Amino acid sequence: MHTIRIIGAGSIGNHLAHAARSHGWAVTLTDIDPAALERARTDIYPSRYGAWDEAIVLKDSAAAMADPADVVFIGTPPDSHIAIANAVLDRLTPKALVIEKPLAGPDLAGCAALHARVTKAHIFAGVGYNHSLGQNTVAAEKTLKTGALGPIATISARTREHWGGIFKAHPWLSGPADSYLGFASRGGGAAGEHSHGINIWQHFAHVIGAGRVAEVSAMLDMVTDGGVAYDRLCYLTLATEEGLVGDVIQDVVTAPTEKSCRIQGRDGFVDWRVNHRPGHDAVISGTADTAEETLIAKTRADDFKAEIAHLEDVLAGKVANSPIALARGLDTMMVIAAAFKSHELKRRVRIDWHEGYTPEALI
Numbered sequence: 001m002h003t004i005r006i007i008g009a010g011s012i013g014n015h016l017a018h019a020a021r022s023h024g025w026a027v028t029l030t031d032i033d034p035a036a037l038e039r040a041r042t043d044i045y046p047s048r049y050g051a052w053d054e055a056i057v058l059k060d061s062a063a064a065m066a067d068p069a070d071v072v073f074i075g076t077p078p079d080s081h082i083a084i085a086n087a088v089l090d091r092l093t094p095k096a097l098v099i100e101k102p103l104a105g106p107d108l109a110g111c112a113a114l115h116a117r118v119t120k121a122h123i124f125a126g127v128g129y130n131h132s133l134g135q136n137t138v139a140a141e142k143t144l145k146t147g148a149l150g151p152i153a154t155i156s157a158r159t160r161e162h163w164g165g166i167f168k169a170h171p172w173l174s175g176p177a178d179s180y181l182g183f184a185s186r187g188g189g190a191a192g193e194h195s196h197g198i199n200i201w202q203h204f205a206h207v208i209g210a211g212r213v214a215e216v217s218a219m220l221d222m223v224t225d226g227g228v229a230y231d232r233l234c235y236l237t238l239a240t241e242e243g244l245v246g247d248v249i250q251d252v253v254t255a256p257t258e259k260s261c262r263i264q265g266r267d268g269f270v271d272w273r274v275n276h277r278p279g280h281d282a283v284i285s286g287t288a289d290t291a292e293e294t295l296i297a298k299t300r301a302d303d304f305k306a307e308i309a310h311l312e313d314v315l316a317g318k319v320a321n322s323p324i325a326l327a328r329g330l331d332t333m334m335v336i337a338a339a340f341k342s343h344e345l346k347r348r349v350r351i352d353w354h355e356g357y358t359p360e361a362l363i
Contacts, residue, residue: 115357
């Protein structure tokens, strides 16, 4: 039986706790706030899953910091991720360290050093972009690998979602000013919070062999009313090392939600969809004249169960190149950072990968 220690008893922490218990793992859920632990036990978890699971151990995060675990998951605000990850590694060497997305703020502070540290420690480190593990992703990959689409012309991704759903899942927050969500510098706003769009674009670019993103051109719609400072709209044009050009749109204003990625080839297309219909993801593929829709039954809990199943394979040594590996999450952080620099300078920004995961790589 695997053990997991989850740092942060908010919405994501409860999702991971339930997913891990569904796989028979021993779970310790921690937080620095006793009220958050009580809220998890009496409200969040039972309201989602029917009843509290008494097998879950609740503990203060600081008191549990040195407790051994196969997997440590960090589900706190993005601007705390790097410091907490280093605090964990100061005390123990888990088999896997997984951090919720986005990894950090767009200043990239500590990103390069954390990557070097986990590489030296020879442990698996990942970032929670779990849409890359979904059944719809696997199905889309299979179609792409047949070559039926011919040469790929472009990829276009959308994560457009009014963040009212986030606040519904966090009713103790009255709005974006109450957390990191209202501050782009802390990892909030459309570019950071909804960076599944950037990440899935990059994922499919890897699948088709287009390489990493090398150039970013961005326009952001910034909100600075009421003491907040975040991007509510994030429009990106991307180009990869191999010359693939495409686009990503992320926002916190669109309702109903749109989560999609179109991979367009010379001879056909694949559409990747999340929550395409109630209770279902989908893959739609075909040509200009015909299309076939495949519905895949899925609940929100399934996203995290897939993540735990993937970690089981990682711990068993069955995964050579994980879609949620730290390097992939850092690649997404580089695009986020480049987007803010592009918006500020009002020009295209190039990523020099030889400089590593640092601001100096953005030129």
